[in-house]
Amino acid sequence: MSDVVISARNLSKIYRDFWGRKKVRALNSLSLDVNKGEVFGLLGPNGSGKTTTVKLLLGLLFPTEGDITILGQPAADVRKNEKIGYLPEESYLYRFLNAEETLDFYGRLFNMDTATRKARSQQLIEQVGLKDAKRRQLKEYSKGMTRRIGLAQALINNPDLIILDEPTSGLDPIGSRDMKDLIVRLKSEGKTILMCSHLLADVQDVCDRIAILDKGELKVLGRVQDLLKDQGVTQVKTSKLPEAAIAEIQAIVARHGCEVLEVDHPTTNLEDLFIKTVRESAARPGQRFVTPETAKSAT
């Protein structure tokens, strides 16, 4: 098989209303390839056509125009689905089943034998962090937990290609970090992943290549690193420098006809701070931040 897992050519989708009148042009002549082993991000604002693209790729919708080959087969061929895992934007899981029963049910759909189903369910429940909640009915699950069980369900058939529609929507920062770690792990196992998101940080953290859609049209396509790298600026990172050293560096830079644009200490992002705080809280329960004023008034 070639290294191209998904190939879409001039895909267009026009949604029609009940009477067959053209209503919305959701996708306009989209062409893209997703290669084996990469994490590909489909980005765009709400309503830009991401979910439509995914549904076309899965053969859940028929394109108005264009061709799709997925795992070497046309999108309309249902046999390809055995090798695909899909996390829809909205989960359609049975609310009265618990996590174990849910995965067992989907395992049966893929004709897995009892022992394999059991082993695979337990492994996935552990992987998505639902071990403590595996006997609770899904109707009691929070949005984040629902997302986790949805992912486990998408992975039950050990798919080669995993398609995730807004995988981190509704997750708290820990949940979305877990989800991103899991995506990276799946990639390291050789899986190909296509994810849609409107959350930019998630895409930046895990995707190799991205496409940005707007109003159904492809606007940007490329490697995340290349797209984000500012070729006009050079960054040098050192341990903390004394003033004198900074002055010397500025002189050197000036001698080369260049300019020091900024000298600053880097800030970590809020996600890192949040996760560090929650992890430390788990390690040292009971400790909390007290402002100097409250500390004074308490004594």
Ligand SMILES: Nc1ncnc2c1ncn2[C@@H]1O[C@H](COP(=O)(O)OP(=O)(O)O)[C@@H](O)[C@H]1O
């Ligand atoms: N079943 C549908 N019938 C009519 N219009 C639809 C349908 N599904 C989506 N659309 C429209 O198609 C456009 C793209 O939607 P969608 O693919 O869901 O975007 P995204 O996933 O990027 O938010 C939107 O304008 C949306 O309203």
Ligand SMILES: [Mg+2]
């Ligand atoms: Mg969507």
